Amino acid sequence: MREVNLQSKLPEISTSIFTIMSKMALEYNAINLAQGFPDFNCSNKLLQLVNHYQKKGFNQYAPMPGVPELREQISALIKKLYGKTYDKDNEITITAGATQAIYTAITATVQTGDEVIIIEPAYDSYVPGVKAAGGIPVFVKLNPQDYSYNWDEIRRSISEKTKLMILNSPHNPTGSLISEDDIKQLEELTENTNILIISDEVYEHIVFDGEKHISFAESEILVRRSFVISSFGKTFHTTGWKMGYCAAPELLTNEFRKMHQFIVFSANTPIQYAYADYLQDETHYNSLGDFYQKKRDTFRGRIKNSKFKLMPCMGTYFQLLEYADVSELDDMKFSEYLTKEVGIAVIPISPFYDEGDTNKIIRICFAKRDEVLIEAANILSKL
Numbered sequence: 482m483r484e485v486n487l488q489s490k491l492p493e494i495s496t497s498i499f500t501i502m503s504k505m506a507l508e509y510n511a512i513n514l515a516q517g518f519p520d521f522n523c524s525n526k527l528l529q530l531v532n533h534y535q536k537k538g539f540n541q542y543a544p545m546p547g548v549p550e551l552r553e554q555i556s557a558l559i560k561k562l563y564g565k566t567y568d569k570d571n572e573i574t575i576t577a578g579a580t581q582a583i584y585t586a587i588t589a590t591v592q593t594g595d596e597v598i599i600i601e602p603a604y605d606s607y608v609p610g611v612k613a614a615g616g617i618p619v620f621v622k623l624n625p626q627d628y629s630y631n632w633d634e635i636r637r638s639i640s641e642k643t644k645l646m647i648l649n650s651p652h653n654p655t656g657s658l659i660s661e662d663d664i665k666q667l668e669e670l671t672e673n674t675n676i677l678i679i680s681d682e683v684y685e686h687i688v689f690d691g692e693k694h695i696s697f698a699e700s701e702i703l704v705r706r707s708f709v710i711s712s713f714g715k716t717f718h719t720t721g722w723k724m725g726y727c728a729a730p731e732l733l734t735n736e737f738r739k740m741h742q743f744i745v746f747s748a749n750t751p752i753q754y755a756y757a758d759y760l761q762d763e764t765h766y767n768s769l770g771d772f773y774q775k776k777r778d779t780f781r782g783r784i785k786n787s788k789f790k791l792m793p794c795m796g797t798y799f800q801l802l803e804y805a806d807v808s809e810l811d812d813m814k815f816s817e818y819l820t821k822e823v824g825i826a827v828i829p830i831s832p833f834y835d836e837g838d839t840n841k842i843i844r845i846c847f848a849k850r851d852e853v854l855i856e857a858a859n860i861l862s863k864l
């Protein structure tokens with residue numbers, strides 16, 4: 482019998498590095514500092530709230546854009562933090578995680594042949610979304626010394642085919658933050674164009690050392706062209722619940738929702754009600770930066786006298802380590818070696834680049850219990 486002939490839409494995309502490394506961590510019983518999720522539980526209060534709404538019977542489809550109570554809380558939160566009022570009915574949509582929001586924003590806007598500027602290193606969901614929509618990714622690297630933006634290069638890569646730019650701050654994997662000056666550059670670059678922006682702000686509450694997250698919602702110029710996307714998974718230690726949101730002006734939201742309703746229709750109902758209550762206490766998200774800063778410092782303090790070089794980390798729960806003095810191996814092989822031989826699973830930085838990276842850098846996730854971080858740091862610092 483003849484095999485079905487299926488031409489792949491994404492021929493060069495295979496299993497993500499996060500899945501590969503987590504599987505390897507399990508297989509070799511390694512400490513998993515690879516995939517970006519906490520190894521501790523979310524708050525009991527939040528669990529009780531979800532349970533409360535489940536028992537009360539809030540178990541059927543939510544309205545397509547999300548439950549009004551949660552959209553109202555998100556609108557109030559953005560107003561309080563960034564000074565921008567989004568209309569809860571027409572400008573905020575609850576999604577099944579930020580990944581779905583990003584995919585939805587891409588497919589709602591990108592047409593065959595459109596170019597999309599992607600800043601590298603880049604989170605791995607951006608490129609497949611662009612390609613599936615028939616778009617052409619145009620890559621611009623952050624400066625390798627300090628992971629700052631190269632605005633000349635970004636300017637040069639814009640053409641009349643540029644439909645969309647995807648930016649991410651606080652930035653995974655580098656832990657860098659977008660600055661006021663970057664925002665000005667982006668405003669100048671896009672002001673009289675039709676270029677749209679996806680601003681991936683999933684780590685918005687995880688910022689350190691008194692720095693402040695700058696949301697694209699704060700810029701009067703950028704806000705008109707931006708899908709501002711965030712994720713409750715990162716903020717409330719609930720990555721497995723897959724819930725996030727997209728805030729965008731009505732014109733953009735209308736197109737976003739046309740796709741959203743046929744990709745997922747609506748997100749988990751009792752969890753939406755629970756978050757709506759939980760968001761009312763600002764201490765839950767206001768304390769997150771300090772919480773993770775302590776973890777960052779617990780890890781960094783034990784690595785700083787080792788052969789690894791610590792890169793700056795101003796936000797997110799990721800730390801980059803340069804290992805040129807530890808090994809000659811490339812980052813893929815070195816990560817495999819660390820997992821199999823040393824017992825620590827990490828993520829190589831190459832998969833965050835279209836053409837890989839030769840700078841001998843790995844990423845660890847410090848959203849882990851202190852004892853796990855201490856054990857891992859002690860092992861690494863002996864290498």
Ligand SMILES: Cc1ncc(COP(=O)(O)O)c(C=O)c1O
Nearest residue numbers: 517578579580604653712714725
């Ligand atoms: C930069 C970035 N964007 C988006 C996501 C996805 O978020 P979610 O789990 O809400 O889909 C992640 C998760 O690791 C991320 O690091």
